[in-house]
Amino acid sequence: MSQGGVAFAAAPAPDPTGPAPDGLDEQTLVVRAQEGDARAFEMLARRHQDALYRLAVRVMGDPAEAEDALQEALLDAWRRIGRFRGESAFSTWMYRVVTNRCMGMLRRRRPVPVERIEAPAPARDSPERAAERDAGMAALHRAIAALPDDLRVCWVLREMEGLGYTEISEITRATEDAVRGRIHRARTKLAEAMRSWR
Amino acid sequence: MALNPSPLEPDPGPGPFLACGRDAALVWDHSAAGESPDEHERGCPHCIAAAADARGLDSLVHRMAAERPEPPASVVDRVMVAVRTELRPLDVLTLPSPHGPARLSRAAAAAVLRHTVDGMSGLRARSCRIDQASDTVAGEPGHGADVRITVTARFGVDLASVTARVRQMVAAAGEQALGVPVRRVDIEVVDVYGGDL
Numbered sequence: 323m324s325q326g327g328v329a330f331a332a333a334p335a336p337d338p339t340g341p342a343p344d345g346l347d348e349q350t351l352v353v354r355a356q357e358g359d360a361r362a363f364e365m366l367a368r369r370h371q372d373a374l375y376r377l378a379v380r381v382m383g384d385p386a387e388a389e390d391a392l393q394e395a396l397l398d399a400w401r402r403i404g405r406f407r408g409e410s411a412f413s414t415w416m417y418r419v420v421t422n423r424c425m426g427m428l429r430r431r432r433p434v435p436v437e438r439i440e441a442p443a444p445a446r447d448s449p450e451r452a453a454e455r456d457a458g459m460a461a462l463h464r465a466i467a468a469l470p471d472d473l474r475v476c477w478v479l480r481e482m483e484g485l486g487y488t489e490i491s492e493i494t495r496a497t498e499d500a501v502r503g504r505i506h507r508a509r510t511k512l513a514e515a516m517r518s519w520r
Numbered sequence: 521m522a523l524n525p526s527p528l529e530p531d532p533g534p535g536p537f538l539a540c541g542r543d544a545a546l547v548w549d550h551s552a553a554g555e556s557p558d559e560h561e562r563g564c565p566h567c568i569a570a571a572a573d574a575r576g577l578d579s580l581v582h583r584m585a586a587e588r589p590e591p592p593a594s595v596v597d598r599v600m601v602a603v604r605t606e607l608r609p610l611d612v613l614t615l616p617s618p619h620g621p622a623r624l625s626r627a628a629a630a631a632v633l634r635h636t637v638d639g640m641s642g643l644r645a646r647s648c649r650i651d652q653a654s655d656t657v658a659g660e661p662g663h664g665a666d667v668r669i670t671v672t673a674r675f676g677v678d679l680a681s682v683t684a685r686v687r688q689m690v691a692a693a694g695e696q697a698l699g700v701p702v703r704r705v706d707i708e709v710v711d712v713y714g715g716d717l
Contacts, residue, residue, distance in 0.1 A: 347672070350645075360607060360627075385589070393599055401606075459584060462581070481585060509577070
């Protein structure tokens with residue numbers, strides 16, 4: 323109920339404009355979206371889309387498929403947001419929705435020959451060293467694409483997004499031991515692939 | 521691959537351990553983070569091999585992680601078109617009208633009431649739930665609405681005077697902007713923001 327009588331000293335100057343719509347805290351946006359507020363959901367989607375797209379593009383290995391995965395996952399999130407109970411961070415929940423969508427798409431797609439996996443356009447850098455490093459990047463992209471899907475998801479969350487093992491375990495619904503095992507197997511496979519490339 | 525679990529471990533899952541019993545992922549993490557190896561790691565061939573792999577891969581992995589591919593701006597736009605077409609059309613409030621009952625989306629009505637609160641200095645609406653009474657009062661069909669609203673307040677805002685003002689503004693917005701007679705407004709301050717606590 324209203325907390326009558328409670329007042330704080332040293333009130334700051336009044337804010338003439340009111341809160342900027344995108345200045346709302348995440349919990350407020352989540353509650354509003356759960357109550358059917360599409361604008362609040364749009365703000366959440368815009369805040370999280372970059373990280374979610376990075377996950378999708380690295381798991382799918384293809385920008386067009388990643389775009390589809392992100393689009394479908396955001397719709398999944400809208401339809402299911404009522405089931406988000408705040409047991410994990412909202413970002414964790416969103417990562418899980420995207421991961422599920424990517425895994426579903428991967429199960430349905432025909433295998434892409436590893437030779438056709440393209441690395442992104444090379445960055446500008448000093449000549450020979452850059453060429454060598456870009457070749458190394460291309461080889462790493464191919465090695466990542468060749469990983470089993472569940473290993474690749476865990477590796478990307480860890481090494482590309484920098485998440486901790488507990489959070490990855492919440493996203494993938496695997497035990498932490500299983501997550502650490504998958505990440506280690508992925509790392510070992512990538513190290514082997516890069517040794518043979520060199 | 522050196523992935524056999526130590527025989528003393530009950531069931532470590534699919535292979536998070538090196539043959540020496542060390543947690544493979546942690547040995548790798550320490551090496552990639554540039555931490556110096558402990559005494560075991562300095563002498564253990566399994567740990568030395570894992571650490572060498574970690575260092576060998578590290579610069580490429582870091583370089584890849586520094587790439588920040590961004591989604592096309594159109595993705596969220598397309599999602600929102602789909603979201604707005606599938607807004608729950610059956611969740612509606614009924615408004616009294618001389619031409620028979622009119623309907624108003626409950627989510628849209630809540631958005632209007634939240635917007636009213638957002639426009640007040642130092643306040644933001646969080647949850648806004650509108651329940652319409654089904655009983656009849658004085659022979660009129662029951663259209664009276666009970667509003668439960670939660671707000672976050674900027675640090676320093678006088679909550680006592682603010683709740684009275686919220687109640688007044690929400691009731692006025694319900695009746696004037698929406699045409700829904702407001703019977704009751706419950707306000708709860710659930711959080712404080714912006715304080716240097």
